[in-house]
Amino acid sequence: MKITVVGTGYVGLVSGTCLAEVGNDVLCLDVDPEKIRILEEGGIPIYEPGLQEMVRRNVAAGRLSFTTDVEKAVHHGTIQFIAVGTPPDEDGSADLQYVLGAARNIGRLMSDYKVVVDKSTVPVGTGAKVKAAIADELAKRAVDIPYSVVSNPEFLKEGAAVEDFMRPDRIVVGAEEEQAILLMRALYAPFQRNHERLIITDVKSAELTKYAANAMLATRISFMNELANLAEVLGADIEMVRQGIGSDPRIGYHFLYPGCGYGGSCFPKDVKALIATAQDDADITLKVLTAVEEANDAQKHVLTHKLKARFGDLKGKHFALWGLSFKPNTDDMREAPSRELIADLFAAGATVTAYDPVAMHETQRIFGDDSRLQYAENPMGALDSADALLIVTEWKEFRSPDFDAIKQTLKNPVIFDGRNLYDPKLVRGLGIEYFAIGR
Numbered sequence: 540m541k542i543t544v545v546g547t548g549y550v551g552l553v554s555g556t557c558l559a560e561v562g563n564d565v566l567c568l569d570v571d572p573e574k575i576r577i578l579e580e581g582g583i584p585i586y587e588p589g590l591q592e593m594v595r596r597n598v599a600a601g602r603l604s605f606t607t608d609v610e611k612a613v614h615h616g617t618i619q620f621i622a623v624g625t626p627p628d629e630d631g632s633a634d635l636q637y638v639l640g641a642a643r644n645i646g647r648l649m650s651d652y653k654v655v656v657d658k659s660t661v662p663v664g665t666g667a668k669v670k671a672a673i674a675d676e677l678a679k680r681a682v683d684i685p686y687s688v689v690s691n692p693e694f695l696k697e698g699a700a701v702e703d704f705m706r707p708d709r710i711v712v713g714a715e716e717e718q719a720i721l722l723m724r725a726l727y728a729p730f731q732r733n734h735e736r737l738i739i740t741d742v743k744s745a746e747l748t749k750y751a752a753n754a755m756l757a758t759r760i761s762f763m764n765e766l767a768n769l770a771e772v773l774g775a776d777i778e779m780v781r782q783g784i785g786s787d788p789r790i791g792y793h794f795l796y797p798g799c800g801y802g803g804s805c806f807p808k809d810v811k812a813l814i815a816t817a818q819d820d821a822d823i824t825l826k827v828l829t830a831v832e833e834a835n836d837a838q839k840h841v842l843t844h845k846l847k848a849r850f851g852d853l854k855g856k857h858f859a860l861w862g863l864s865f866k867p868n869t870d871d872m873r874e875a876p877s878r879e880l881i882a883d884l885f886a887a888g889a890t891v892t893a894y895d896p897v898a899m900h901e902t903q904r905i906f907g908d909d910s911r912l913q914y915a916e917n918p919m920g921a922l923d924s925a926d927a928l929l930i931v932t933e934w935k936e937f938r939s940p941d942f943d944a945i946k947q948t949l950k951n952p953v954i955f956d957g958r959n960l961y962d963p964k965l966v967r968g969l970g971i972e973y974f975a976i977g978r
């Protein structure tokens with residue numbers, strides 16, 4: 540099939556590449572010429588395990604190409620995926636200008652039947668807006684060309700995006716026209732040879748499913764974070780509680796890890812957007828989600844509070860920071876808890892040397908050349924003359940460090956672990972002061 544993917548970010552690039560991998564002819568469009576240049580030169584603009592090799596293989600096979608030429612992109616695909624960003628507006632609702640801009644381009648330039656598939660995370664009702672935007676452009680041209688609008692939310696996880704796309708748990712397709720449903724079934728057939736994973740819904744239900752999924756996961760995290768803070772005061776160990784409840788099949792183990800808050804490009808923005816949709820479009824206050832967000836905002840400062848409780852005034856203190864990205868296996872710094880922590884430390888007059896396997900470049904772009912934030916080439920290199928070690932991302936390489944070396948290198952043998960990586964008894968037994976979350 541001929542497919543166009545509009546937006547070549549985390550979702551668009553992974554989707555386009557995986558669709559090419561199964562034999563489709565895919566053209567990826569982006570408005571950012573720098574991204575397209577990197578891709579055309581055989582690089583990739585993001586860090587995502589396994590993606591670069593897959594991009595190269597499919598480009599070499601002639602099934603995957605990149606462009607900034609909107610007209611070429613619209614003419615190419617019968618299926619037009621919209622995978623552009625939907626960042627939060629000032630009031631928290633999703634900003635649809637990029638989605639609707641992409642839709643208008645399609646309406647302005649299409650000359651034959653198109654299935655326009657919304658893969659961006661968008662509020663309920665966006666499908667209808669996309670349909671109207673295309674209709675409006677066609678009316679301006681005084682032409683009548685058939686098209687369908689489909690909602691196909693993406694559930695991939697950064698860091699495991701290729702695997703998630705190639706072996707999805709489920710594929711949700713919100714579509715109401717037979718021809719579009721047939722095409723979407725054929726498109727996704729190669730990804731579900733073992734058993735049917737396609738869930739066909741109406742457009743609005745598909746749109747809401749994506750928000751419901753992220754809101755549920757964010758709720759589990761905030762719930763555990765609150766219980767962790769309680770466990771700490773009561774003298775219980777949240778890790779034991781986690782295992783005690785996770786073993787109940789009605790609850791399960793996933794997404795019950797307490798920590799220093801969730802971040803990333805999806806949970807914070809999607810929780811905000813769902814709250815805003817409910818308020819603005821239905822006059823309903825989502826009380827649970829409002830609390831989920833509040834709890835998360837507070838949790839991003841939990842390490843700062845612990846630091847102040849241990850050291851008092853942080854002015855002139857220097858800290859080693861392990862992990863910057865919002866989670867392991869990605870360089871994505873959007874809403875990363877590390878950003879809040881670094882800002883807190885700066886505000887308190889402290890300085891930081893950070894190490895992250897892939898996100899230092901992106902962090903430098905965000906913080907600029909601020910002398911208060913230095914970078915180390917390896918984890919141990921961050922520890923020199925630091926008053927304590929702080930951990931905010933659970934990269935595998937932090938899981939089993941040389942505790943003796945940590946103890947010897949730090950000015951004070953103190954670890955603040957925002958991801959509960961270590962056994963408190965073991966670490967404390969080595970003579971290291973260990974502050975974790977809820978333990």
Ligand SMILES: NC(=O)c1ccc[n+]([C@@H]2O[C@H](COP(=O)([O-])OP(=O)(O)OC[C@H]3O[C@@H](n4cnc5c(N)ncnc54)[C@H](O)[C@@H]3O)[C@@H](O)[C@H]2O)c1
Pocket residue numbers: 545546547548549550551568569570571574622623624625637640641658659660661693694695696697804805
């Ligand atoms: N990142 C994730 O893990 C993830 C997972 C599921 C869903 N989503 C959703 O997918 C959407 C995209 O997310 P992302 O993380 O890939 O965003 P991103 O910011 O990485 O990529 C978006 C890309 O779209 C491009 N773009 C914007 N307007 C354009 C236009 N008119 N034409 C062509 N290109 C245009 C931008 O230049 C950018 O490269 C969002 O709605 C997001 O919520 C993201």
